[in-house]
């Protein structure tokens with residue numbers, strides 16, 4: 001069975017843009033030290049009635065994810081077209097549960113950060129020790145640990161646990177956020193993870209917790225959902241906008257495809273305006289997809 005490479009030329013502009021953004025999201029997560037070998041996932045819903053979504057190829061690190069090698073699967077976890085890579089079953093179960101249950105979940109961001117896993121293992125969960133935590137005051141959901149999420153019937157319970165909030169602590173597991181867009185899910189995750197980091201640091205001494213009425217009073221209103229336009233940019237903020245791509249390039253997270261790999265050097269590329277042909281590094285066997 002032949003495998004067609006997903007490229008800008010054989011995809012809709014909307015899907016290609018989404019792929020570039022999602023690949024950029026993996027590079028940002030890697031840059032922030034959130035990668036976990038080949039585990040954990042960020043997924044994005046492909047617009048349309050088909051309920052397709054994009055997720056990282058199982059077996060690749062975050063810094064190896066590109067716009068072209070992202071896996072497009074349906075709600076049953078089946079590849080939509082013959083693809084070179086597969087998706088992780090546990091990732092598919094968690095992410096499909098949330099995408100199916102929450103129409104506003106354009107992006108589901110789930111990581112095993114050290115701070116997130118540590119707070120996920122605490123009986124009281126997230127404590128309102130800092131204003132980052134206050135963003136999630138009565139706005140974070142919890143899902144009890146059932147082991148690695150390998151059973152389809154856990155999707156119903158995940159959906160029930162995560163019925164109204166946009167942030168979820170998977171007990172004894174890690175953190176998860178959603179956003180209508182990839183940038184929104186990212187900022188929400190960053191703040192939740194930061195709140196966990198602060199909590200762990202603060203727990204080295206006696207905690208001073210503001211009274212509930214103060215936490216309630218400063219909690220963002222539902223429409224803000226813990227975010228503001230200042231933080232996520234204009235409503236159509238995109239991780240593939242020229243400004244964001246420029247910053248990613250400056251940070252060394254992506255390099256233009258035109259720079260062919262030199263001997264022994266690995267070329268990474270989130271996306272490019274090229275036609276997506278594969279390039280093979282003769283020295284180390286790595287493939288570089290546009």
Ligand SMILES: [Zn+2]
Pocket residue numbers: 040110111112173174
């Ligand atoms: Zn996980």
